[in-house]
Amino acid sequence: MDIEIPYNVKEREDTGLYNSKLGIWLFLASEIMLFGALFSTYIILRTGDPNWMLHVKEAHLNIPLATINTAVLILSSVTFVMSWVSLKLKDLYKFKMYMGITLLCSVIFLVIKYFEYTAKFDAGHYPSTHNFYAVYFIMTGLHGLHIVGGIIVNAYLWIPGTKMWNSDPERFTNRVEVAGLYWHFVDLVWIFLFPSIYLL
Amino acid sequence: MSDHNIESHIKVYWNVFFALIAFTILTVAVSYYDFGSVFWTLFVGLSIACIKGYAVAGYFMHLNDESKPIYYILVLAAVFLFVLMSIPMSWRSSAGSHSLEYEQYVGEDGYVIYKEPEHHDNGHDDGGH
Numbered sequence: 001m002d003i004e005i006p007y008n009v010k011e012r013e014d015t016g017l018y019n020s021k022l023g024i025w026l027f028l029a030s031e032i033m034l035f036g037a038l039f040s041t042y043i044i045l046r047t048g049d050p051n052w053m054l055h056v057k058e059a060h061l062n063i064p065l066a067t068i069n070t071a072v073l074i075l076s077s078v079t080f081v082m083s084w085v086s087l088k089l090k091d092l093y094k095f096k097m098y099m100g101i102t103l104l105c106s107v108i109f110l111v112i113k114y115f116e117y118t119a120k121f122d123a124g125h126y127p128s129t130h131n132f133y134a135v136y137f138i139m140t141g142l143h144g145l146h147i148v149g150g151i152i153v154n155a156y157l158w159i160p161g162t163k164m165w166n167s168d169p170e171r172f173t174n175r176v177e178v179a180g181l182y183w184h185f186v187d188l189v190w191i192f193l194f195p196s197i198y199l200l
Numbered sequence: 201m202s203d204h205n206i207e208s209h210i211k212v213y214w215n216v217f218f219a220l221i222a223f224t225i226l227t228v229a230v231s232y233y234d235f236g237s238v239f240w241t242l243f244v245g246l247s248i249a250c251i252k253g254y255a256v257a258g259y260f261m262h263l264n265d266e267s268k269p270i271y272y273i274l275v276l277a278a279v280f281l282f283v284l285m286s287i288p289m290s291w292r293s294s295a296g297s298h299s300l301e302y303e304q305y306v307g308e309d310g311y312v313i314y315k316e317p318e319h320h321d322n323g324h325d326d327g328g329h
Contacts, residue, residue, distance in 0.1 A: 015267060015269045025269075025274075032277045033277065036281040036285065037284060040285045043285075044288050070224050074221060078214065080260075085206055088206055185261070188253055191252045192246075192249050195248070195249050
């Protein structure tokens with residue numbers, strides 16, 4: 001017996017939301033708390049250590065690489081929203097193109113991060129070296145894990161997930177929108193991480 | 201969303217993208233400028249980040265025209281975030297006063313060193329007599 005789950009595609013009249021959209025916003029609210037806890041830890045450790053900025057200077061963080069990474073992530077956000085727009089315009093080819101660019105940008109972001117991390121390890125800088133490195137590795141590392149999670153979901157939507165486009169295009173478009181909300185949130189976190197850790 | 205609406209949205213998305221890139225360059229540029237105090241450096245840098253954050257949330261995440269339950273969820277998250285930030289911050293300000301009990305030195309390498317002050321017992325010696 002098939003039971004149809006209501007509000008998978010259409011919005012509920014009282015909330016104006018379909019199920020997965022409400023779900024992703026609740027999840028993002030919990031993510032705000034997760035990163036909020038780490039940012040408050042960062043503030044406590046930074047304000048409590050008069051030598052903090054000396055350690056930051058010694059770390060020689062690669063600002064040009066981090067700036068390129070910021071631009072790459074912003075580009076991936078706009079290409080993601082364009083992939084969703086393409087589905088609204090019923091253009092699956094353009095969806096695949098824009099989602100492909102998004103995935104490429106995410107991989108470039110991780111490759112740049114890999115070079116950044118290996119440079120730190122080669123210089124003998126680990127999370128245990130100083131509180132600054134602990135904050136740097138944990139915050140950027142957790143953000144990197146979110147990127148990996150996003151890549152897995154986006155890659156699924158890019159190739160095997162498109163089967164749903166033939167059977168239930170509206171639901172597939174909603175899935176892409178929900179994945180996009182997660183992806184933009186990951187971009188949003190980086191927008192605050194970049195100046196907080198690298199520049200200020 | 202009608203096709204005409206979508207076309208106008210596409211323009212907005214790309215304009216937001218170029219604005220975000222411009223603000224990223226501005227963020228890096230101002231980090232090299234000496235504002236004279238840590239407060240103003242942080243204020244300017246984080247203000248630009250807030251503008252960028254608003255652009256992503258408002259346009260890419262469509263928060264500018266979302267339904268009310270999402271705003272309720274986010275307001276609740278913001279309230280809890282405020283509590284989360286304020287409790288350790290208040291602890292920090294009270295703990296900060298204890299550090300005044302320590303003597304502070306600046307070493308030759310520029311690092312600040314805290315040292316527990318030596319306790320003077322006014323010449324009384326418990327060990328004798």
